Each structure stands twice: as C-alpha cells, then as structure tokens.
Amino acid sequence: MFELLGIAPQVLMGQLLLGLINGSFYAVLSLGLAVIFGLLNIINFAHGAQYMMGAFVAWMLLNYLGIGYWPALILAPLVVGATGVLLEKLALSRLYKLDHLYGLLLTFGVAVILQGFFRNYYGISGLPYQIPAAMAGGQNLGFMFLPNYRAWIVVASVIVCLGTWFMIEKTRLGAYLRAATENPALVGAFGINVPRMITLTYGFGAALAGFAGVLAAPIYAVNPNMGADMIIVVFAVVVIGGMGSIIGAIITGYGLGLVEGLTRVFYPEGSAVVIFVIMAIVLLVKPEGLFGRAA
Amino acid sequence: MMALTKNQALEPAKQPSSIGMPLLHKVIFLVLLAFLLVLPFMVYPVFAMKVMCFALFAAAFNLLLGFGGLLSFGHAAYFGGASYIAAQAAKVWGFTPELAVLSGTLAAAVLGLVIGALSIRRQGIYFAMVTLAFAQMVYFFALQSDFTGGEDGIQSVPRGDLFGLVSLQDNISLYFFVLVITFGGILMLYRIVHSPFGQVLKAIRENEPRAISLGYQVNRYKLMVFTLSATFAGLAGATKSQVFQLASLTDVHWSMSGEVVLMTLLGGMGTIFGPLVGAAFIVSMQNYLATFGAWVTIIQGFAFVIGVLLFREGIIGVIARIIKRPL
Incomplete structure (x- = not known):
C-alpha cells in the first residue's frame, strides 16, 4: 500500500524525515530572522555564523570543559545570545538611523570575521560531536527505522517555535514587543525602555540561531561553513514566507523542508535548488510572500 | 526626448550640465590611461x-548600487x-578571445535580465536576499553540471589569437x-551614469514615489540598470577567465559577491572613481597579505x-567632499 510510483516506503519515509529535520532548522532559523527583522528592521546576515557558533560552543564546552550536550543546549545559546547583545550594543545600534541595508552589510562583515576565525583555528574538515547517550539508538516503526536523536530534533524545534510564538503573541512581554514593532516612539512614551528591548530581541534571535547550532552539532560535522550554506537557503525560505508573521515563518520552514525531502526522492538532482525555484515562482505569483503583508 | 526634458526638471538647478565630461574627470581619465600604459613594465x-x-x-556593481540604489x-x-x-567558448568551441569574451558577456546579460525581472x-x-x-x-x-568541471573548474583555457591574427600568449599583448x-567598459559606464537614463x-x-508620479515606468528602469550592471560584471568576469586561463567556483561563490560590495563601499559608492580605487586596494591587499593565509578573510571582514x-x-567620497567636486 506504500508502493507509491515504485518507490519503496522506507526511502520515501526516510527522505521525508530528513526533510522534516532540515525543515526544523529552517523553521528555527527563519523564526529568529523574523523576530529580529520585526523590531530592528534589519536582516541579520550573521545568523548563519551564529548558528555555526552555537555548534562550536557546544563542541568547545565538551572538549575543553567536559560539559555535555544537555547543559550545552542551554549554555551555548546563552553564550551566542550574549555576543549578539554585545554586537547590537557596540555596532548595530549606531546604524538604526541609516538605510537598513547598512545593517545587512555590517552583519555580513561580522559573519565573514566569525567564519574566518573558526576556519583559522579549527580547519574546514569538520569536528565530530557525539549523539548524547540518552538519545542513541532508535525505534523500529515497522515501515521505517526512526533514530531517536532525529526525532528529538523535530520535537525540540517544535517546542522552541511554539514557545516563541506563545511568548510573542500571548504574553504581556510579547505585546510590548509587537507594540514597539508598530510604533517605538509611542511605546517609549509609556515608559518602556525600547532600546533595551531591541538589544534583548537581537540577543534572543541570535540565541535561537545558537540553539539550532547545538541541535545540529551531533548530526552534521561541526564546521565553519555550515552556517553560510544554511543561511542562504533560509533567506530564500524567508522570501517565500514573508517576514510579516511568526507563525508564517514557522510553517514555511517545515513545509519547505518537506518539499525538499520529497524532491530528493523523485528528482534528486533538483533537491539543492528546489527552494530557489519555489522562490522564483512565489516572486512571480505573490511577490510579497505567502504570509507577507503587501510591501 | 520626452524623458530628457522631464529629467532636467528633476535636476537641482545648481548642478552643472551633465552632458559632456567635466575637465577634472577628463584629466583624471587621461592620467589614469597614461599610468596604465606604463604599468605592465613596472609591475x-x-x-x-x-x-x-x-x-x-x-x-559595474556600483552602477546598480551607487546610481540605481539597488543592493x-x-x-x-x-x-x-x-x-x-x-572559458568554455575559448577552450571547447575554439572561439577567438574577443568572441569568447563577447559570448560570456552576452550570457551574463541574459542571466541578468531573467534574474533581474524576478x-x-x-x-x-528582500531584494538583496x-x-x-x-x-x-x-x-x-x-x-x-558537467561542462563546468565541478570543484576543478575549467582549467588551461587557451589564450588564442585576437581576431585570429594577433597572438595573446604574451602577457604584455594580453595586457x-x-x-x-x-x-x-569603464568609460561606457561613465557615459551611462551621465546620460538622461542615468539621471532618471x-x-x-x-x-521613487515621485518618479512614479512623474510618469516613469520605474520597474523598467530598474530592470534596465540591473541588466546593464550584470552585463558589465559579465564582461569583467569573461575577461578574467582569459587572463587566468581558468573559470572556477571561487568566481561564482557568495563571498565574491561580498567582495565586490566591499570594494565599492571602501572606494566610495555612488562615485565614478571609488570602485576603481576600492578594487585596486582590495586586490593589492589580497596579493601582499597572501602570506597571512586565512587572516586575509578576517581582515576583509573587519574592513567591512x-x-x-x-x-x-x-x-573617494571623502576626497570628493574635501575638494567639493563630484568624483
């Protein structure tokens, strides 16, 4: 009954799972981009580098300090978030009065520095990071084998996405945040420290990227280029979804991951570019993006 | 004609006529040319x-960013x-150098037209992304794809004979x-910037809203400048492949896109001579700091x-401000 177009169910399900995992990373990363964009109006080009940094911090914690995966899942995002706060305070905050493109250029420079730095000290061959013992092994579902760690990635990313969505849409803090997105001057007049909120928002977005990096560390080799390759695809995801809505960014991320997985089954050569092709189609049909507000 | 009169109305009155090259620019171009004529005997x-x-x-990039305002x-x-x-044209199809460069440039123009339209x-x-x-x-x-040779690129591209007559094997004649x-190419870009089209x-x-309200088909102008910019970028890339006898992944990698932004930014975006200075600066830096290996990337990041x-x-932007003349 699973014999679809002569493709074995194991293959189809396996690729769909792979797609869902990629989609988890797309969702968390584009969510971070959307959160930052909402308040700061800049595109954080360093997002990929911060994702890579999260993976490296987890690796360093393990190899230099003997701190394992679970604490790293909290600590590494905090470290990355702290560097984000520093970056916003020292550099980004000086650019808000200028064209938003300068923010893009600045974060691009930061990405180049971070990437060059890790390449200098750790090479490009990639460092191994063990899957945590509690997550080793897998489940036999009858029609396919599901590795525990991969299931965990999907679960963890869904929790983080929904948590962020809940925080922004349903809590008082989120209400301040949304208000500041609409009209920062008015929110400031109500006695809320908007600059600090902006700083923390950037730090939070960076931390999300770092979290995704830690999740990725055990399944992809920890490698200075892992972020750059990822972030360009995530940019396409963001263009397709539009950055107007948090939930839109999440749905687009998972959806495109699945589409990519399906493409790998039916037309493997096209899997690297299918997201870009979808982007081209979306630009033709609905230029503002699937969930975007009219530009 | 219509476009010309309209655009003159847009121009602030104090600006000198944009037709014809100011003396200062003429002098700079002539000095630059004289310098370039003796340069191959010095370096x-x-x-x-x-x-x-x-x-x-x-x-070419500056035409789009500095004058078109599109990053x-x-x-x-x-x-x-x-x-x-x-490289493919010169090596596999056996084209002469000028035809090889021309076909590369045409390909870039078509690519620019398609990508630009989207x-x-x-x-x-969003445009940048x-x-x-x-x-x-x-x-x-x-x-x-097959013809590009993957990680190896297209190697040992023959230099060939210009118009089938003059051999370009020698570095000086190729120069x-x-x-x-x-x-x-740079003179043509200068002409484009100072044409009625450039003024629009x-x-x-x-x-932009005001230009639309004046009746300009803004998107057509944007597409035109995007295509022109891609064409001249292609001319540069096609020429480079003949010089190094190589086309490789480095030239299509996103870091190359970043490098050209950096050159334009450092030299001065929206100036005529800035990108040239920026390019000379960055290429020299890569050349002379090559011994530092990967540190060059980090230095470039800091420069950014x-x-x-x-x-x-x-x-050049700073110099232009000091001498109070557009450069």
Whole structure:
C-alpha cells in the first residue's frame, strides 16, 4: 500500500524525515530572522555564523570543559545570545538611523570575521560531536527505522517555535514587543525602555540561531561553513514566507523542508535548488510572500 | 526626448550640465590611461590585469548600487557565470578571445535580465536576499553540471589569437587587450551614469514615489540598470577567465559577491572613481597579505565592519567632499 510510483516506503519515509529535520532548522532559523527583522528592521546576515557558533560552543564546552550536550543546549545559546547583545550594543545600534541595508552589510562583515576565525583555528574538515547517550539508538516503526536523536530534533524545534510564538503573541512581554514593532516612539512614551528591548530581541534571535547550532552539532560535522550554506537557503525560505508573521515563518520552514525531502526522492538532482525555484515562482505569483503583508 | 526634458526638471538647478565630461574627470581619465600604459613594465602584468578586471566588476556593481540604489548580493553569478561561458567558448568551441569574451558577456546579460525581472519585484533587504538566493542557484549549477568541471573548474583555457591574427600568449599583448576592454567598459559606464537614463535612475533612487508620479515606468528602469550592471560584471568576469586561463567556483561563490560590495563601499559608492580605487586596494591587499593565509578573510571582514560604521563615504567620497567636486 506504500508502493507509491515504485518507490519503496522506507526511502520515501526516510527522505521525508530528513526533510522534516532540515525543515526544523529552517523553521528555527527563519523564526529568529523574523523576530529580529520585526523590531530592528534589519536582516541579520550573521545568523548563519551564529548558528555555526552555537555548534562550536557546544563542541568547545565538551572538549575543553567536559560539559555535555544537555547543559550545552542551554549554555551555548546563552553564550551566542550574549555576543549578539554585545554586537547590537557596540555596532548595530549606531546604524538604526541609516538605510537598513547598512545593517545587512555590517552583519555580513561580522559573519565573514566569525567564519574566518573558526576556519583559522579549527580547519574546514569538520569536528565530530557525539549523539548524547540518552538519545542513541532508535525505534523500529515497522515501515521505517526512526533514530531517536532525529526525532528529538523535530520535537525540540517544535517546542522552541511554539514557545516563541506563545511568548510573542500571548504574553504581556510579547505585546510590548509587537507594540514597539508598530510604533517605538509611542511605546517609549509609556515608559518602556525600547532600546533595551531591541538589544534583548537581537540577543534572543541570535540565541535561537545558537540553539539550532547545538541541535545540529551531533548530526552534521561541526564546521565553519555550515552556517553560510544554511543561511542562504533560509533567506530564500524567508522570501517565500514573508517576514510579516511568526507563525508564517514557522510553517514555511517545515513545509519547505518537506518539499525538499520529497524532491530528493523523485528528482534528486533538483533537491539543492528546489527552494530557489519555489522562490522564483512565489516572486512571480505573490511577490510579497505567502504570509507577507503587501510591501 | 520626452524623458530628457522631464529629467532636467528633476535636476537641482545648481548642478552643472551633465552632458559632456567635466575637465577634472577628463584629466583624471587621461592620467589614469597614461599610468596604465606604463604599468605592465613596472609591475607583474597578470596582477595589473587582475586589478583592472575587478575595477570593471566593481564599477559595474556600483552602477546598480551607487546610481540605481539597488543592493544586489549576488553579482558573483554574472561575473562567474560569464567566466565559465567564456572559458568554455575559448577552450571547447575554439572561439577567438574577443568572441569568447563577447559570448560570456552576452550570457551574463541574459542571466541578468531573467534574474533581474524576478528580483525587482521585491525591494530593499528582500531584494538583496533574492539576488543572493538566485546567485546561490547559479553556484549549485556550476558545482553540479558537467561542462563546468565541478570543484576543478575549467582549467588551461587557451589564450588564442585576437581576431585570429594577433597572438595573446604574451602577457604584455594580453595586457593591452584587457586594458582596451576594461578601460572602454569603464568609460561606457561613465557615459551611462551621465546620460538622461542615468539621471532618471538618480531620481528613482532619491525619491521613487515621485518618479512614479512623474510618469516613469520605474520597474523598467530598474530592470534596465540591473541588466546593464550584470552585463558589465559579465564582461569583467569573461575577461578574467582569459587572463587566468581558468573559470572556477571561487568566481561564482557568495563571498565574491561580498567582495565586490566591499570594494565599492571602501572606494566610495555612488562615485565614478571609488570602485576603481576600492578594487585596486582590495586586490593589492589580497596579493601582499597572501602570506597571512586565512587572516586575509578576517581582515576583509573587519574592513567591512569598520567601513560601515565609520567610513561610509569611502576613500573617494571623502576626497570628493574635501575638494567639493563630484568624483
């Protein structure tokens, strides 16, 4: 009954799972981009580098300090978030009065520095990071084998996405945040420290990227280029979804991951570019993006 | 004609007529040409040719960013794409150098037209992301398709005979071939910027809604400038492939797109001579700091950050402000 177009169910399900995992990373990363964009109006080009940094911090914690995966899942995002706060305070905050493109250029420079730095000290061959013992092994579902760690990635990313969505849409803090997105001057007049909120928002977005990096560390080799390759695809995801809505960014991320997985089954050569092709189609049909507000 | 009169109405009255080259620019171009004529006898000609190719590349990029106000983060696609086509034409199809360069340039123009038509449907940072994503698509194509040779690129491209007559094996004769192309390209870009078309671009950059209300088909102008910019970027890339006898993934990689942004930013975006200075600066830096290995990347990253934070006018921008003349 699973014999679809002569493709074995194991293959189809396996690729769909792979797609869902990629989609988890797309969702968390584009969510971070959307959160930052909402308040700061800049595109954080360093997002990929911060994702890579999260993976490296987890690796360093393990190899230099003997701190394992679970604490790293909290600590590494905090470290990355702290560097984000520093970056916003020292550099980004000086650019808000200028064209938003300068923010893009600045974060691009930061990405180049971070990437060059890790390449200098750790090479490009990639460092191994063990899957945590509690997550080793897998489940036999009858029609396919599901590795525990991969299931965990999907679960963890869904929790983080929904948590962020809940925080922004349903809590008082989120209400301040949304208000500041609409009209920062008015929110400031109500006695809320908007600059600090902006700083923390950037730090939070960076931390999300770092979290995704830690999740990725055990399944992809920890490698200075892992972020750059990822972030360009995530940019396409963001263009397709539009950055107007948090939930839109999440749905687009998972959806495109699945589409990519399906493409790998039916037309493997096209899997690297299918997201870009979808982007081209979306630009033709609905230029503002699937969930975007009219530009 | 209509466009000309309209655009003169847009021009602030105090600006001098944009028709005809100011004396200062004439002098600079002549001095530059004289310098370039003796340069190959002073430095290694291949290095000088590399600088000239990147100067044209940066000038082409500056047409889009500095004068069109559009930040493309994917110009490596046209530069590298053209270099692949030119290398293929010279090596496999047996084209003479000028035809190889021409076919690479044409390919870049077509690519620019297609990607430009899609990209101008979004503005601002989305535009930057879209162009970057399409360039990545070109990169994947270069990585995976057969003729591009994957990681190896297209190697040992023959230099051939110009018009089938003059051998370009010798570095000096190739140098003058490259000089004519790049210098000619830069003069053409100068002409485009100072044409009525260029003035409309300026109006669109400064105030797009107003340009629309004056009846300009803004998107057509944007597409036109995007295509022109891609074409000249392609001319630079195609020429570079003849100089180095190589087309490789480096030329289509996103870091190349970043490099050309850096050259333009450091030299001074929206100036005529800034991109040339920026290109010379960055290529020399890569050349002389090559012993530091990967540190060059980090230095470039810092140059980016410092340039954006403290030095947004760029080298030529600062000079132009001091002498109070557009450069």
